[in-house]
Amino acid sequence: MTSNDGGATVSREAKVSTRPLPVVHPENQTLYEYLRKGELRLQQCRQCGKCRYPVSPICPACLADEAEWVPVSGRGRLVTAVRVERATGDQWWSTQVPFSVGLVALDEGPQLKAAVSRSDAPFLHPGDQVRLEPEDVGGVILLRLVPDQRD
Ligand SMILES: [Zn+2]
Secondary structure: OEEEEEEEEEOOOOOOOOOOOOOOOOOOOOHHHHHOOOOOOEEEEOOOEEEEOOOOOOOOOOOOOOEEEEEEEEEEEEEEEEEEEOOOOOOHHOOOOOOOEEEEEEOOOOOEEEEEOOOOHOOOOOOEEEEEEEEEOOOOEEEEEEOOOOO
8 A cells, every 4th residue: 555645655565574673783783793692791881880772882871982791681670561462564563463572671770672472471560570581583683571480
């Protein structure tokens, strides 16, 4: 389907039929390289010591530009989650509904969004302890939220 919005033709057709993957570029390449090795590492500011995500050349807390990649636990608490019943946009997501996406506040501070497995989604609630697990998707490692059973 297309529409004409006063001159510009806008396509509303779904264009992607394979799973959309993150774009790996020089700025976030290190994150994906560590994930491929099975490590979750985030940038930690050398000035103030805060971990940050998303990847950034500058610390959002103190604006310093020096950071190192430090291992993080991948554990934290679920801030919120949303269940998607009707997908818009590309075709692949519409084949995946219903699915859930959660926001986790890592023990180290940063917050990350990740998909929640279908079997775990009904049992997760804000405040629950969760952890991020790697998932190989076409050679790119993505993170999935799962319940965390701590001792
Ligand atoms: Zn800083």
